[in-house]
Each structure stands twice: as C-alpha cells, then as structure tokens.
Amino acid sequence: MNPSLLPVLPCMCASFRRTSRALTQLYDQALRPLGLRATQFTILQALSLAGEVSQGQLGEMLAMDSTTLTRTLEIMGRHGWIAERRGADRRERRLRLAKAGETQFKRALPVWEKVQSRLRHKMGEQTWKNLLQLTNQVTDLITTQGDSI
Numbered sequence: 001m002n003p004s005l006l007p008v009l010p011c012m013c014a015s016f017r018r019t020s021r022a023l024t025q026l027y028d029q030a031l032r033p034l035g036l037r038a039t040q041f042t043i044l045q046a047l048s049l050a051g052e053v054s055q056g057q058l059g060e061m062l063a064m065d066s067t068t069l070t071r072t073l074e075i076m077g078r079h080g081w082i083a084e085r086r087g088a089d090r091r092e093r094r095l096r097l098a099k100a101g102e103t104q105f106k107r108a109l110p111v112w113e114k115v116q117s118r119l120r121h122k123m124g125e126q127t128w129k130n131l132l133q134l135t136n137q138v139t140d141l142i143t144t145q146g147d148s149i
Helices: 012-034 038-050 055-062 066-078 099-123 125-148
Strands: 082-086 093-097
Touching (some): 012 038, 038 099, 055 066, 099 125
Antiparallel strands (some): 082 093
C-alpha cells in the first residue's frame, strides 16, 4: 500500500500495533530462509544479552504474555535452541540459550544487521535514535506505571 494512502490513526495503540506488524513482516521475510521468525530472534537476542533468566523475567523483559511466550519457547525447545532447568521453586523455569540457539543466533545476526542498517539508512540516523529512545520510553512508562496512567 502506498504510504500516502495509510490513514493517520489517532489511537496510540493502533498506531504502534500497525507499525509492529509491518516491522515484524519485514524481519520475518528476511529471517525466513534461516527457518526463524522475528519473535524467535527476539528471544534468542534477549537470552544472549541476559544469560539465564526465569520464564517470568523473560516475559517481563519482552513485555510478552505468558501464553504466547510459552508457545514460542516450546517451538524453540523442539529445535534445541533453548536450554531449560527447574529453579529453586519447582514451578520456576530457568532458560538460557542452548548451543544450537547460540549457533542459530550467530547465523541470524548478519541478516538482522542488514535489515537494521537498511531501516536506519532510510529513516536517517537521528530519527532512528529518537524512535528507539521513544519506544523504549513508552514501554518503560507502561510496564512500570501501567495502572496509574
């Protein structure tokens, strides 16, 4: 669709969700030859940065609901990308990248970096930085003060 034909959505949620869907489609298309989806790459990236975390902590880091996260982790576990162990509490799941997950993440990084670079170039460096800062600020505001907004 021609960008000029996209209506300006007055709802913050609708605008972010539309942008999120468009970005997800772009990254999915780039990662598809590797058998990877953008959501899976995000989890690999988060675990690469965080090391071992509980499933609850991972969900909080990604602002992801438990059902969606569990379903995605099950798929990733079948691929051998995620290593899991029980925490001190038997209900707690501790997650980290398995060797195969590290390998998959390293294979996907150049593809991801290429998409990042193309977007950054098209948007301009300052707009890129501002948008990253803004999206992180909105996420932080909502996840820390959600009920009081």
